[in-house]
Amino acid sequence: MAEDSKPNFSNGAGAQRLRWKYLDNILNRPGPFTDPDWEPGEAVVEGLSRAKILGAGGLGCEILKNLALSGFKDIHVIDMDTIDVSNLNRQFLFRHADVGKFKAEVAARFVEKRVKGVKITPYCGKIQDKDEDYYMQFAMIVCGLDSIEARRWINATLVGMVDENDPDSLKPLIDGGTEGFKGQARVIFPTMTSCIECQLDMHAPRAAVPLCTLATIPRQPQHCIEWAHIIAWEEERKDITLDNDDPEHITWLYQKALKRAQEFNISGVTYSMTQGVVKNIIPAIASTNAIVAASCCNEAFKIATSTNPFLGFPETDNYMMYTGDESIYTYTFQHMKKPDCPVCGNLAKNLEVDPAFTLQDFIESLAERPEAQLKKPTIRTEAKSLYYQSPPALEEQTRPNLSKKLNELVSDGEEVAISDPAFQITFKFKLLFSK
């Protein structure tokens, strides 16, 4: 700790730097856990100001604020959503008057105004709109995306960008997610450490209620709502596209569900529950978002400055799990890279299947199986095409396979390649027949 002093920086010397007095204590002084070769001071400060960083997703407000006050100066933000009134209980950069405007735009302007000297470039659209050239400009990517599909897309893109001969092509991905009082923050060094696809089975989709339960033996209020949503709407209003945000549509479903519930003596259908089931609403609160977003930005700051060890360094912890409903509990561990990961591994992943399943059954099961989660799969073996979602001509040609049993189409242990329009990569699976 000998080098402490107040050095003069070329970068914003004097009064300007006074503003960063607290941050500078950390940037200008080594600590007991910093690398012995790490040199604090001007270079660290400059590196931080130059690092271009991308933030995205539902945790965007927190992420932008945190990055701006961590000393990052060139921040980009992607968000396709517009502001809804139900965002206001946690997304603190938005006011009632902003409802309907693009989140990225409003958030960027707000933080630029509040934190002087930071430049925030918004893009109002999907992360999938952008290509490798775009992502190549960033030092790292911090995201708190709501959808697992968007996460898998950015993960696969960043893994695919890695060029062994170009160290700049490796972009750390810092990902945060929350659900009620629970959340997680994780750091991925594409190709080097466990990726989002390696960890896919930790975020299994909720099991869907079987159709026959909805159609013939409902028992829960949710079953009646799903019936109204999936069956009644299709039967009675198939010409109208269901809009989850249209109160008239939700009200129609609510009343249908309520009537069905009464027929079966089921109680508990409410408007709020109808909305929750139809829109698949996940509870979200300011405190958990603050915890998870700050954890992500803390890791981003450490990676950008080397002011302390960070999560995700190969062979060390890369994942922090958080639970806050029963006291406070965190579990920080190293998730291992999977050699059969369809994105960052090179081995096909084993998938146990029932040989008596038809191809159609198998395709439907792929959407729900935690290790696959593919909704529109196109499947082929090395020798033949089993099923194509598109173009229509190929779809038609392969459609007869849908009713064939798996053991008529593939042999036990055969490898299949599955692609899905949501992802730019091909998944390799080895189909093992269950006995």
Place this chain on the structure above:
Amino acid sequence: MTATTPPPLQGPTSKEKKYDRQLRLWAASGQAALEESHILLINSGPGVVGVETLKNLVLPGIGQFTILDSAIVTEADLGVNFFLEEEHLGGFRAEHTCNLLKELNPDVQGHYITEPVESFLSKPDILKPYTLILVSAPISPELLSRLETNAVASAIPTFYIHCIGFYSHFSVHLPSAFPIVDTHPDPVTTADLRLLTPWPALSSFAEEKTTELEEMSHHDHGHVPYAVLLLYYLEEWKKTHNGQVPQNYREKIAFRDMVTIGARTNNPEGAEENYDEAVAAVLKSLNPAEASSAVREVFQAEECKSLTPESASFWIIAHAMSIFYKNHSSLPLPGSVPDMKAKSADYIQLQNVYKTKARQDFAEVLDTVRSLEKRLGRIVAIDEKEVEAFCKNAAHIKLVRGRPFHVTLPGEGVRWGDRAKFAAQSLTNPDSLILLYIAFLATDAFTATHPADDLGGAVKAPGEVDPETDAEKVTGIALKIIDDLISEAGMFIEEPEYSEVRSKAGEYVQEIVRAGGAELHNIAALTGGLVAQEVIKAVTKQYIPVDNTCIFDGVTSKSSVLRF
């Protein structure tokens, strides 16, 4: 089909729309408690962690907040505090952060006080208006101690928060008895079906639904609810086991095999979902309905055993509950039935069997409550709904006993009391962050003896100017605290563990001193999230709060909750 649907009679209000995502967690009752609360923040130092906490409380809609802070906005504030702007330089930090926080939610009232803590605290009853108090370090130990005494006297929950560099800590001092009924246990793991001790109505329902089970059509056989199946096979089991239900793990496994064999495989599906569910439920559901140790602790509490006319309603109900438990060897039935494969009518019927019994149990407890009230001469009757909520969650109620902060008064060491042994044992536990906690206590002791100026209350953080010298001093204090703890616990730590403990404590101190009293925005934001979450639990009396110390290490991204 052309006519639009008329709006429902009770569509969501604009408040329900705004708070939808949180109402799904703590419901209208929790929201009402938040809206009635008034949170006081006593701020100092860089003061970010307290403001970030308030942000996370203003957004979900607490009633009011007050910031007490006499600091003037400086350039350094603008680099770390999001709720200040350039034009506020030279103004009162309390005033401007208050105004910017208020912008977040028009339903919340914000106030500020720029008076020094010392004179503020010297007024009588000054803490009375507040529901809960947040104190952000650094603060002089004398003031912290006085504040804590006043708050405890009025049963106001108080939080003491540290946030320095990559580290943070907070301790919660809850009232001496802080009972929680609405703990929100996980519904999946807590289904209470009482299959080992069915009451007559349940037994006869099960018997009726399993008459000629073997002769049933595939459809009927595949739709017998799993709870009923288990009751049926338990009866079968008892026939060959002297009328006893499965007694231990091995017997439960044997029983499970018996259920597995009962499933039909000669049907078109080749298996039966209801049997799968039954098999999966054996180990979870075949447990005696004994009260947990947490519940027994409530029954044994002095407040529960000796009621007075002034007893809180919680204790009256708890007392009634303990009588029920004594008479029935089980708690009142909660009455909810998890979803299971079944025909709609059968499932609804089964639900009603459980609901009816739950209502009977509740009525019995309510009777006891009423006679207790009469005996005690209480005038205002306890709300029936409160008794009902208690019955529904009886197995998961929780009592937290508030515990005091460690205040490092000059000349007095840290005393660990009944937690000395636990604390001393934690010193060598690699997963415990107790040494970081001790580093914070040592920092407090340092600031107590290093006033920054002559204005009472203001203190100097270690490492502000001379990190090397300060680190040495603070390490010395930390090592003394460790040695005192080991001797208070009457323990001895052998080498090389002892040296490891000392050097680890030294590293934590160095990292704290490196920051020179600085808050890092990320750590302040993260800690502000943790504290806000705990404030919400304390105010709504829902979920289970931290008891009583939480430590966060932003270097390794790990946390510890310790009871001191």
